[in-house]
Amino acid sequence: MDRELEKKLVEESRNNPEVFGKIFEEYYPAIFRYCLHRTANTEVSNDITSETFYKALNKLGSFKWTGVPFSAWLYRIAGNEIIDYFRHRKYEPGSYDDAEREFNLPDRADHQNIEKELIESQEKVEAAEKFIRAKEAIYRLPVKYQEVLVLRFLEDRKILEICDILGKGEGTVKSLISRGLGRLKKIFEEEKTQPSRETSVIFNAKSKGGN
Amino acid sequence: MKEKDVIKRLEEAKLEGIETPESMKHIKKTLMAAAYAKREKKDNIFFKLAPTVAFVFAAAVMTYFVVDNMNDGAKFNKRGGYWSTYTDAPEGGTSRVWPPAEEFVMSQPGYGDTGYAVRITGTSGTALGLNYNYLGVVVRFDEKSQCPKCQGSDIKKYSGIRFKVKGNITSGRLFFILPYESGECIPDRMTCKSLTGYADYEKDITADVTPEWTTVMINFRLDMKQPFWAAKDAVVSMDKVLESVHLFKWQYKNGNGRPIDLWIDDVELY
Numbered sequence: 001m002d003r004e005l006e007k008k009l010v011e012e013s014r015n016n017p018e019v020f021g022k023i024f025e026e027y028y029p030a031i032f033r034y035c036l037h038r039t040a041n042t043e044v045s046n047d048i049t050s051e052t053f054y055k056a057l058n059k060l061g062s063f064k065w066t067g068v069p070f071s072a073w074l075y076r077i078a079g080n081e082i083i084d085y086f087r088h089r090k091y092e093p094g095s096y097d098d099a100e101r102e103f104n105l106p107d108r109a110d111h112q113n114i115e116k117e118l119i120e121s122q123e124k125v126e127a128a129e130k131f132i133r134a135k136e137a138i139y140r141l142p143v144k145y146q147e148v149l150v151l152r153f154l155e156d157r158k159i160l161e162i163c164d165i166l167g168k169g170e171g172t173v174k175s176l177i178s179r180g181l182g183r184l185k186k187i188f189e190e191e192k193t194q195p196s197r198e199t200s201v202i203f204n205a206k207s208k209g210g211n
Numbered sequence: 212m213k214e215k216d217v218i219k220r221l222e223e224a225k226l227e228g229i230e231t232p233e234s235m236k237h238i239k240k241t242l243m244a245a246a247y248a249k250r251e252k253k254d255n256i257f258f259k260l261a262p263t264v265a266f267v268f269a270a271a272v273m274t275y276f277v278v279d280n281m282n283d284g285a286k287f288n289k290r291g292g293y294w295s296t297y298t299d300a301p302e303g304g305t306s307r308v309w310p311p312a313e314e315f316v317m318s319q320p321g322y323g324d325t326g327y328a329v330r331i332t333g334t335s336g337t338a339l340g341l342n343y344n345y346l347g348v349v350v351r352f353d354e355k356s357q358c359p360k361c362q363g364s365d366i367k368k369y370s371g372i373r374f375k376v377k378g379n380i381t382s383g384r385l386f387f388i389l390p391y392e393s394g395e396c397i398p399d400r401m402t403c404k405s406l407t408g409y410a411d412y413e414k415d416i417t418a419d420v421t422p423e424w425t426t427v428m429i430n431f432r433l434d435m436k437q438p439f440w441a442a443k444d445a446v447v448s449m450d451k452v453l454e455s456v457h458l459f460k461w462q463y464k465n466g467n468g469r470p471i472d473l474w475i476d477d478v479e480l481y
Contacts, residue, residue: 025239032235
């Protein structure tokens with residue numbers, strides 16, 4: 001989205017929920033996909049995406065334009081939630097869950113449709129062999145490398161966009177990418193000489209309470 | 212292995228085509244409900260804390276406007292604008308609608324199982340050929356917006372319109388339409404002259420019509436478009452249309468012989 005239009009919509013959305021709905025529609029697919037590339041789990045990605053937008057909605061009043069796009073702010077919120085997920089090996093979208101209970105508890109049919117959709121999507125993720133192999137290697141890296149590599153090569157974000165998202169300088173981001181690629185290269189080379197690893201624990205971890 | 216090979220493996224690992232529209236729809240609905248509740252809470256606090264200045268700032272904070280909540284069961288809204296139905300009959304069509312234009316009545320129960328709502332039932336005709344048949348319902352903005360005065364009202368300060376809707380549509384499309392009319396009354400039809408040749412801004416809301424009440428929110432500037440067949444001289448900016456609004460229209464098109472049952476309640480500008 002054009003930065004000026006984004007700024008206009010964000011300003012308008014402070015007093016007009018309908019406009020926030022438009023922003024949501026614009027960025028939901030990207031944020032969901034980013035979460036999916038990071039977690040490889042559709043249910044967790046769905047939870048993190050919902051929490052991200054709910055937090056953004058609640059913090060709209062304090063959001064200030066400092067030259068950083070709103071979309072970068074969304075990625076940053078999502079990134080923090082993802083770190084939280086990796087730290088605890090499970091994810092609970094606390095504030096969004098409360099809002100859902102208060103305002104829009106899904107009826108049985110809606111719940112079943114969403115469940116079915118997430119299960120089918122998860123099957124597609126697990127069938128994407130190249131992603132699964134890359135993901136297993138990426139998970140062996142420290143998180144700081146995971147985030148830059150996913151943003152740069154799976155999300156096609158430019159260096160400066162990554163700087164905005166992570167709040168880091170250009171030199172730092174380039175350095176993280178370079179070192180991350182170096183580490184990943186070693187992992188890929190190891191794979192050639194070793195039998196394939198077990199699918200990572202994180203990949204199998206379930207949201208909302210783990211096992 | 213070279214660095215470029217690592218990059219290639221990462222780029223080939225991108226997930227494509229994994230979408231979750233049901234989840235997206237549900238999350239959006241939750242966010243919208245939370246956002247509206249938050250805004251109402253903000254409005255309430257404002258009025259509690261600052262009663263003396265509330266009047267001055269009311270216009271800025273309370274940015275919604277009730278077109279008609281149907282609570283009184285009358286076919287007129289509070290400003291004298293009336294509800295009526297229409298069909299393609301003047302053009303030789305055979306679409307039928309209830310209630311008839313001249314005997315419009317409200318139906319019960321409205322949203323929340325209380326009060327009244329607009330209800331129309333009907334059957335799309337087939338006489339005008341495939342996809343040329345229509346029927347619908349309109350509400351005039353106020354008393355002066357209809358013949359013989361045909362005076363529009365400026366609603367530019369509003370972002371959009373919202374209303375509750377439910378019903379059953381088995382085929383065809385339901386559109387919300389924002390007509391652009393002139394100040395000229397056509398006496399033999401008792402309607403104001405269209406400035407667009409009826410190529411008015413519209414929004415397809417078919418998917419929102421289900422057996423359960425649903426809130427439809429349409430942002431005038433973001434959601435509505437003139438149809439592709441609008442003539443060059445009929446193309447007009449949305450702001451121009453909003454400067455002179457005469458009525459709001461819900462039109463069932465392309466039913467080609469199929470029935471429609473439509474309920475509308477709580478029409479508001481926001």
